[in-house]
Amino acid sequence: MDLHHATEGATAEERAAVDAVLGQPETGWVGGIRSAADSHVARGGHAARARRDLLLPVLHSVQSHVGWISHAALDYVGTRLTIPPAEAYGVASFYALLSTTPQPRTVVHVCDDIACQTAGAEDLCALLEAEFGPPGTATDHDTTWHRSPCLGQCDKAPAALVQHANDESGAYQTLVSLTDEPLIAAMHAGPGPMFGPGAVATERSEGAVAGGWGRQGRSVGPGPQGAALAAAIARGPSGVIEELKTAKLLGRGGAAFPTGVKWEAVANQAARPHYVVCNADESEPGTFKDRVLIESDPMALLEAMAIAGFATGSEQGYLYIRGEYPDATRALHTAIEQARADGLLGPDVLGHGFAFDVELRQGAGAYICGEETALFNSIEGYRGEPRNKPPFPVERGLFGRPTVVNNVETLVNVLRIVTDGGAAFAATGTTDSTGTRFFCVSGSIEGPGVYEVEMGATLGDVLELAGGVRGGRPLQAILLGGAAGTFVGPGELDLPLSFEATRAAGTTLGSGVVMAFDDTVDLEAILVRIARFFRDESCGQCVPCRVGTMRQEEMLLKKDVSLLDDLAQAMRDASICGLGQTAANAIQSALTKFGVLRGARG
Numbered sequence: 001m002d003l004h005h006a007t008e009g010a011t012a013e014e015r016a017a018v019d020a021v022l023g024q025p026e027t028g029w030v031g032g033i034r035s036a037a038d039s040h041v042a043r044g045g046h047a048a049r050a051r052r053d054l055l056l057p058v059l060h061s062v063q064s065h066v067g068w069i070s071h072a073a074l075d076y077v078g079t080r081l082t083i084p085p086a087e088a089y090g091v092a093s094f095y096a097l098l099s100t101t102p103q104p105r106t107v108v109h110v111c112d113d114i115a116c117q118t119a120g121a122e123d124l125c126a127l128l129e130a131e132f133g134p135p136g137t138a139t140d141h142d143t144t145w146h147r148s149p150c151l152g153q154c155d156k157a158p159a160a161l162v163q164h165a166n167d168e169s170g171a172y173q174t175l176v177s178l179t180d181e182p183l184i185a186a187m188h189a190g191p192g193p194m195f196g197p198g199a200v201a202t203e204r205s206e207g208a209v210a211g212g213w214g215r216q217g218r219s220v221g222p223g224p225q226g227a228a229l230a231a232a233i234a235r236g237p238s239g240v241i242e243e244l245k246t247a248k249l250l251g252r253g254g255a256a257f258p259t260g261v262k263w264e265a266v267a268n269q270a271a272r273p274h275y276v277v278c279n280a281d282e283s284e285p286g287t288f289k290d291r292v293l294i295e296s297d298p299m300a301l302l303e304a305m306a307i308a309g310f311a312t313g314s315e316q317g318y319l320y321i322r323g324e325y326p327d328a329t330r331a332l333h334t335a336i337e338q339a340r341a342d343g344l345l346g347p348d349v350l351g352h353g354f355a356f357d358v359e360l361r362q363g364a365g366a367y368i369c370g371e372e373t374a375l376f377n378s379i380e381g382y383r384g385e386p387r388n389k390p391p392f393p394v395e396r397g398l399f400g401r402p403t404v405v406n407n408v409e410t411l412v413n414v415l416r417i418v419t420d421g422g423a424a425f426a427a428t429g430t431t432d433s434t435g436t437r438f439f440c441v442s443g444s445i446e447g448p449g450v451y452e453v454e455m456g457a458t459l460g461d462v463l464e465l466a467g468g469v470r471g472g473r474p475l476q477a478i479l480l481g482g483a484a485g486t487f488v489g490p491g492e493l494d495l496p497l498s499f500e501a502t503r504a505a506g507t508t509l510g511s512g513v514v515m516a517f518d519d520t521v522d523l524e525a526i527l528v529r530i531a532r533f534f535r536d537e538s539c540g541q542c543v544p545c546r547v548g549t550m551r552q553e554e555m556l557l558k559k560d561v562s563l564l565d566d567l568a569q570a571m572r573d574a575s576i577c578g579l580g581q582t583a584a585n586a587i588q589s590a591l592t593k594f595g596v597l598r599g600a601r602g
């Protein structure tokens with residue numbers, strides 16, 4: 001196939017941003033200067049195509065240096081990686097944090113999602129609109145603003161992500177907790193120190209984790225650094241897997257799959273290589289525990305990934321973190337270097353003759369990339385669209401190879417299991433939900449934050465740990481498990497937070513979200529925001545979800561939900577992935593339990 005690129009159009013700045021990731025082009029066939037030899041032999045195509053997985057890092061580089069990705073830049077990227085321009089455009093336009101149209105160098109993404117709504121995000125957006133015009137309008141100072149879904153900073157709501165392209169300090173992104181005055185002043189002032197790290201923050205995350213492991217010498221992992229990895233090596237690969245099975249550890253990413261079974265399935269695959277993938281995409285509204293865990297102790301996560309590599313016979317790990325987590329990303333970059341220097345990663349881990357290393361990959365603003373197969377596609381340089389299953393990742397995952405994919409919290413649990421043994425872990429929590437759980441408590445609450453409690457503690461216990469409802473107001477509802485979870489009422493505070501008890505009660509622990517709403521919150525507005533979230537985040541690949549999420553939002557806006565149950569059933573039955581299958585759960589539960597839009601049902 002002939003690819004026709006117009007590489008001449010790319011500016012020096014755009015080329016430099018691409019070359020910063022890919023290095024200088026080696027031949028005229030992949031964007032370099034055409035030599036006499038190039039006229040006779042086509043060279044470099046295979047090598048370029050083998051680097052397709054660098055497409056997203058390259059697009060990030062252009063976005064962060066230039067502020068947007070022009071067609072000329074896409075052409076140059078396509079030439080360097082031998083990707084058709086339309087395909088490169090398809091990938092770039094998939095992600096919310098990448099812009100394929102010109103925009104100011106400084107962009108403020110203001111979260112207007114559900115926790116931030118309870119903290120006045122709508123008033124803030126109205127103020128910004130009055131001052132600077134609708135979202136996307138450029139100010140005099142090369143600055144603009146957009147509305148954003150949850151930024152994983154609900155404990156510091158209302159939150160925003162400030163992006164400043166080509167920042168001399170290299171601090172391209174900053175997550176901030178907002179008050180209106182400093183933000184508006186900063187946007188009027190334009191690029192400069194006001195937008196430096198923490199400049200418009202009222203309070204930064206201390207990365208504090210309440211309870212449990214925080215008191216055992218290191219932030220979240222047990223024992224000194226490397227001790228768990230050494231214990232795992234002493235147990236041997238099958239010994240580690242046996243301990244995980246004894247521990248009855250279930251995945252914390254939402255699906256509650258047994259971790260030991262997953263690791264064993266990968267370890268037993270004849271096909272090579274095997275991969276370990278850590279899912280730190282964490283984009284479920286209301287979820288921020290993985291960010292706090294990483295910011296608290298990035299080394300603990302890397303150590304757990306090395307144990308996964310050892311047990312499953314994988315030499316390469318990928319850590320996929322959502323694009324809106326600048327502090328956690330910086331912490332991981334530093335920790336990876338340190339882990340290599342300390343021998344926790346590298347060609348001869350802790351001198352025991354096995355190799356394992358980790359590559360960090362950043363998402364770019366797409367909730368669906370948390371779905372494991374969409375995540376693989378995103379790493380591989382394709383649009384983040386889920387794949388049909390089977391085949392499951394343990395057989396054919398990343399790059400078509402056997403892959404173990406685990407959530408951050410799941411992996412961090414492994415440290416304690418290999419150190420203390422699976423039986424000790426299984427002795428905590430409940431019979432079927434062992435260990436502890438990190439809950440992300442936010443909304444109308446006195447002490448928003450991450451709270452670690454033993455499985456089986458009640459919903460009321462968790463609310464009490466977080467100081468109860470803000471200002472002592474009456475509790476109206478709690479969103480449990482995230483936007484893909486369900487609402488529960490103030491009469492359900494005795495609900496034990498375990499996989500089995502929540503399942504029996506028709507709800508879910510999901511990603512550990514406990515979001516409280518007091519009596520002043522407009523639940524109908526919250527439901528509309530949830531519906532908008534799913535409509536925005538649907539990848540559009542299958543009709544029930546693409547059309548269903550749109551119709552669901554329309555029904556709520558028109559206040560006519562008579563067909564909602566039928567629609568929900570169709571989405572549940574016929575969607576390819578969990579997004580479409582769960583997109584109506586929270587809304588249906590609120591309509592049923594709290595009579596929101598009562599009278600508007602058929």
Ligand SMILES: Cc1cc2nc3c(=O)[nH]c(=O)nc-3n(C[C@H](O)[C@H](O)[C@H](O)COP(=O)(O)O)c2cc1C
Pocket residue numbers: 250251252253254255256257259279280281282283284367368369370371372373405406407408410411577578579
């Ligand atoms: C729409 C969607 C989004 C998801 N987002 C995440 C996520 O952000 N983090 C995560 O760990 N799992 C997420 N998952 C679940 C993953 O597909 C997968 O089950 C999980 O990473 C497996 O890890 P675990 O076994 O440790 O739970 C998501 C699933 C769906 C359907």
Ligand code: SF4
Pocket residue numbers: 368385386537538539540541542543545546575576577578579580581
């Ligand atoms: S259910 Fe939705 S998000 Fe999942 S594949 Fe289908 S369209 Fe995409």
Ligand code: FES
Pocket residue numbers: 111112113114115116117149150151152153154155157158159285286287
């Ligand atoms: S950061 Fe705004 S809802 Fe989570």
